[in-house]
Amino acid sequence: MDGGFEGVYREHVTPLWRYVRLRVPSDADAEDVISEVFVAAMKSWDRYDPAAGTVGAWLTGIARHNVAGWWRRNGREIPSEHVGSDRVEPGDGPETAALRRIADDEVRAHLSVLTERERDAVALRFGARLSSPEIGAALGISAPAARMLVYRAVAKLRKEVVA
Structure with a gap:
């Protein structure tokens, strides 16, 4: 890969951060894990x-391991100081930033209806933006099984959000 490890970092930091951010309670925690x-x-x-496998899949495996380590060290209960998102995208005005925080919190609240495996699959698909074969490799299942896992998790989330 051109650019050596620096190029790998530039290419993969954003999708990995999205994945990790879906798996831990705050931006600060995600930054630590990343x-x-x-x-x-x-x-x-x-x-x-x-x-x-691909560099992305290799890095995702490391990220999954570090997310699991974060939860082992910090327990399963989310401390109150982590409630709410401090994520702001470049160009966001104050209103957009506030709406983004509310939407992020609502999505994370609904993720609790999913099993751990379903949350991981959704985070890999929509956070890390991995393909079904890459998700399957990360979770030790086939690509069709990964696709079905994500499909069912999204259906479960859709049902929860609409209810």
Whole structure:
């Protein structure tokens, strides 16, 4: 890959951050986890084997491991200081930023109806923007099974949001 590890970072940091942000309670936590992901990736870069899968899938595996570690260290209850999102996109005015925070909180609240595996599949698909084969590889299932898992999770979310 052109640009070495710096190029890998630039290409993958945003989708990985989206994935991690869907899996942990706050932007600050996501930033901490992403930092850990890229430190671990840099340390093991010489052991990355392109024959075993894409760089994105490899980094996603590291991210999944670090998200699990975050939850082990911090418990399953979300501290009250983490309620609410501090994500603001470039160009957002104050009203847009406020609406984005509300929408993010509502989506995360509805994710609680999903199983852990379903949340992970949805985060991989819509956060990391992985394909069904990549999700399948990350979760140890076939691409069609990954596609069905995401489909059913989205249907469950749709039902919850409409209710």
